[in-house]
Amino acid sequence: MTSIDDLNKTQLILLVLLVTFVTSIATGIITTTLLAEAPVSVTQTINRVVERTIETVAPENLTAKYVLSADDKKLLEAVNRAISISVEIKEKGAATSSPSILGIIVSEDGLIVASAKGITSSSTYMAILPSNATVDLELVRAEEEDNTAVFKIKKNTGTETGQ
Numbered sequence: 001m002t003s004i005d006d007l008n009k010t011q012l013i014l015l016v017l018l019v020t021f022v023t024s025i026a027t028g029i030i031t032t033t034l035l036a037e038a039p040v041s042v043t044q045t046i047n048r049v050v051e052r053t054i055e056t057v058a059p060e061n062l063t064a065k066y067v068l069s070a071d072d073k074k075l076l077e078a079v080n081r082a083i084s085i086s087v088e089i090k091e092k093g094a095a096t097s098s099p100s101i102l103g104i105i106v107s108e109d110g111l112i113v114a115s116a117k118g119i120t121s122s123s124t125y126m127a128i129l130p131s132n133a134t135v136d137l138e139l140v141r142a143e144e145e146d147n148t149a150v151f152k153i154k155k156n157t158g159t160e161t162g163q
Contacts, residue, residue: 009071010078087127089114089137089151103127103151110153116142119149127153 007015035043068076082104089101089112103114112127119125125137137151 010075013075084130087112087129089125089127092124092126092136100128101149111140112137112151112153114149114151116144116147116149125151127151 004012004015035046038046085105087103087105089103091098099118101114101118103112105111106113119139119142121139121142125139127135127137129135136154138154140150140152142149
């Protein structure tokens with residue numbers, strides 16, 4: 001089991017973001033629940049205070065300057081790299097509202113790894129690349145035990161979407 005002392009800076013930042021996110025959601029749920037049960041006069045008073053606070057606190061010219069440290073730049077580069085190798089996998093011929101799966105390109109010859117949830121060998125799939133090009137995919141394997149699916153991009157199938 002990993003202790004907090006074993007985490008690197010990036011992992012600590014992600015952990016803090018996760019805790020902050022969960023805390024903010026919990027705070028929102030509790031606040032909404034309490035306001036739903038409060039009398040109307042209390043709700044009106046809170047709304048007036050919030051409106052006046054926003055009017056006085058909101059700055060007119062909001063400009064923030066933040067200097068990226070070397071670690072921040074590395075994290076930003078990693079996020080940009082992850083975005084550039086991410087693809088959206090959809091079942092071909094399915095309705096546009098059908099759910100898509102996030103996949104990651106893991107090799108130069110077009111192997112893509114994704115979650116195997118909802119993947120069937122009887123269906124055909126396509127991927128939408130970061131450039132908005134669509135490519136047909138061949139399902140190499142889908143393992144429910146480890147919840148991974150591996151696809152291969154079929155050659156000479158790219159088309160532009162949205163044109």
